[in-house]
Amino acid sequence: MSVIDRMLEDKKKLHFTLIDPENQSPVEATELAGRCQDMGTDAIMVGGSTVKGGVMDEITRLIKKAVTVPVIIFPNNAEAITAYADYIFFMSLLNSRKSDYLIGEQVRGARKVEMYGIEPISLGYIVVSTGKKKTTVEEVADLYRIEPNDVEKVIDYALAAQYMGMECVYLEAGSGASKPVPGEMIEKVKRRIDIPLIIGGGIRDGETAKNLADAGADVIVTGTAAEENLEMVKEIIGGIHMSQLTPFIGK
Numbered sequence: 001m002s003v004i005d006r007m008l009e010d011k012k013k014l015h016f017t018l019i020d021p022e023n024q025s026p027v028e029a030t031e032l033a034g035r036c037q038d039m040g041t042d043a044i045m046v047g048g049s050t051v052k053g054g055v056m057d058e059i060t061r062l063i064k065k066a067v068t069v070p071v072i073i074f075p076n077n078a079e080a081i082t083a084y085a086d087y088i089f090f091m092s093l094l095n096s097r098k099s100d101y102l103i104g105e106q107v108r109g110a111r112k113v114e115m116y117g118i119e120p121i122s123l124g125y126i127v128v129s130t131g132k133k134k135t136t137v138e139e140v141a142d143l144y145r146i147e148p149n150d151v152e153k154v155i156d157y158a159l160a161a162q163y164m165g166m167e168c169v170y171l172e173a174g175s176g177a178s179k180p181v182p183g184e185m186i187e188k189v190k191r192r193i194d195i196p197l198i199i200g201g202g203i204r205d206g207e208t209a210k211n212l213a214d215a216g217a218d219v220i221v222t223g224t225a226a227e228e229n230l231e232m233v234k235e236i237i238g239g240i241h242m243s244q245l246t247p248f249i250g251k
Contacts, residue, residue, distance in 0.1 A: 002167035003070070003087055003121050004196045004219065007042060013213050015237045017041045018074060018200065018223035019063070020048035021055045030062040036226055037067045040237045045221065046085065047074030048136075060084040073118070076140075078109030083116040090120035091170070094157050095127060096141040123198075124161025124169045126154060128181050130202060135174025148182045151189075158189050158197075169193060170221075173201025180208060183215035190216025204232060206239030213243030 007014055017036040019029050033044045044067055046060050056073070061084040064071050073088040075081055077100070081088065090113065093101040113120055127137055128146050137143075146153055158169045171181045171189065180202035190197050199212050200221030209220050220240050225232045 002196070003119065004168050004198075007070075008196060008218055011042065013217075013240050013243050014042040014219045015040065015209075015240050016043045016045050016072070016198075016219055016221045017226050017233065018045040018047070018221050019059070019226070020223060021046065021059045022048050023227055026055075026059045026062050029059045030066045032226060032230070033063045034066045035230060036233055037069050039230075039234045040241075041069065041233070043070040043072055045072045045074040045089075045223075047076060047080055056080045056082045057084065072121070075105070075109065077105045078112065081109045081112045081116070081118070083118070085118055088113060088118045088120050089123045089125075089170070091123035091125045092161075092166075093125045093127065093137075093141050093143075094161060095144045095146055097144060098142050101141050121168065122166045124158065124164070124166040125172065126157045126161075126169065127172050127174060128154065128185070130173045130181065131178040133178070135177055135201070137172070137174050148179075148185065151185050154185055155189055155192050158193050162193050162195050166195070168196040168198055168219075170198040170200065172199075177202035180212060183211055186212055186215040186217055203236060204229075206235035206237075206242075208239070209236040210239035210243045213240050 044063055060082045064084050070087060071085045073085045096102055127143055130148050161169050173181050181199055196218040197216060198219040199217040203209055203222055204225045222236055
């Protein structure tokens with residue numbers, strides 16, 4: 001059973017806060033993590049599309065000292081792996097054209113994960129392009145573009161992740177996305193896979209968070225919302241908690 005599965009046994013639906021070290025100072029990031037924990041977030045993810053290793057070390061160390069919830073590395077490359085986290089999303093960006101994002105950085109980072117004793121959470125990462133303007137991850141990773149109506153394509157990617165033994169699937173609209181991954185896509189993917197489904201990007205209010213959780217998201221991730229309007233995180237977490245009262249009807 002994966003870490004995410006164990007966490008879901010207690011709460012049924014989870015909220016993770018994503019902190020990008022490039023968007024705030026170490027002190028600001030640590031304060032943000034602490035306040036999000038107070039509001040009920042279930043884990044702190046640290047990472048971003050362009051973050052460097054030295055910054056990750058400092059911020060992750062400070063955050064780990066300030067919170068009691070799990071701290072999870074969300075790496076863009078092997079340099080972002082730090083010894084100060086509890087877990088790492090050991091992930092493959094499945095719709096990238098670049099081999100580095102599929103397996104190259106993972107090979108470069110594997111020994112660091114072993115050396116630091118961080119518990120890996122294997123993850124199939126799929127980016128859905130929900131807006132006309134490209135997000136940072138779309139620019140950096142050179143993606144095979146997936147549109148919001150490409151439901152069958154996403155199901156194929158998600159099933160492939162599961163059959164390769166990955167512990168969870170993450171559908172991401174991208175940092176700063178104008179719209180989240182559609183609820184219809186989430187619902188149809190969730191019905192086809194047996195592993196936890198994580199959703200992030202473009203989620204800026206409690207109603208949206210509840211709707212996506214009702215559609216089948218097991219974990220909702222917010223990053224930009226926390227940076228722009230901390231009170232919105234409280235509303236989003238409240239929406240997720242409301243969704244726990246509405247069980248998902250699976251396969």
